[in-house]
Amino acid sequence: MKHFLVMCLFAALASIVFGAISKDTPRERVIYGAKVFAEFIAIGLALGWLLYFIP
Amino acid sequence: MVKSERLQTARVEPVPGRAWWIALLAWFVPGAGHMVLRKWGRAAIMGGAVWVTFFVGLAMGGHMWDLSPDAAVSTSYFDWTTLIQVPPMIGNLGTGIAYTVCWLLDIGFKDDPAQAARTTYESGTYFLIIAGLMNYLTTLDAFDTAAWRKE
Numbered sequence: 001m002k003h004f005l006v007m008c009l010f011a012a013l014a015s016i017v018f019g020a021i022s023k024d025t026p027r028e029r030v031i032y033g034a035k036v037f038a039e040f041i042a043i044g045l046a047l048g049w050l051l052y053f054i055p
Numbered sequence: 056m057v058k059s060e061r062l063q064t065a066r067v068e069p070v071p072g073r074a075w076w077i078a079l080l081a082w083f084v085p086g087a088g089h090m091v092l093r094k095w096g097r098a099a100i101m102g103g104a105v106w107v108t109f110f111v112g113l114a115m116g117g118h119m120w121d122l123s124p125d126a127a128v129s130t131s132y133f134d135w136t137t138l139i140q141v142p143p144m145i146g147n148l149g150t151g152i153a154y155t156v157c158w159l160l161d162i163g164f165k166d167d168p169a170q171a172a173r174t175t176y177e178s179g180t181y182f183l184i185i186a187g188l189m190n191y192l193t194t195l196d197a198f199d200t201a202a203w204r205k206e
Binding site: 010013 | 175
């Protein structure tokens, strides 16, 4: 659980910066940041499960 | 229009010297570049994210890198065990003053087995590198804003 929370914290901080430097309007930035956050979590979980089955 | 004509008509805006100084400040003190540009929200959000990432990494017991050869395995700066420290060190260097202060006070640079045994050691190390890389992005954003390439 601790590792998952650390991953969420990392994803949140990185997506804040990615969202802030991209796009033109605040609304687009928030949407892009949320999208990047969701992608970080989804890909992290997918890789975690993939590596779980690899000895 | 042929290429030579396009090149003649394309105006290349010179980068103001102020933009380079702002970029240097933005690198050295995360968030300060946007503060000088009076982009308070961006300074708080982007600079804040860099500082939080750095201090969380430090609190998790992360390790930072410099170019000092490890006496146990190497004595030269050009040994691969020393050179392999360059990429993470470039990442760490991105945090500017935070890296410099830690380096001067020897915080986070020691090879301590007890610190390395912590479950958060590796995550902390990555947080410290990512904080620097995020500050490079913040620096580029401040430079582009100062050079009127973006608002």
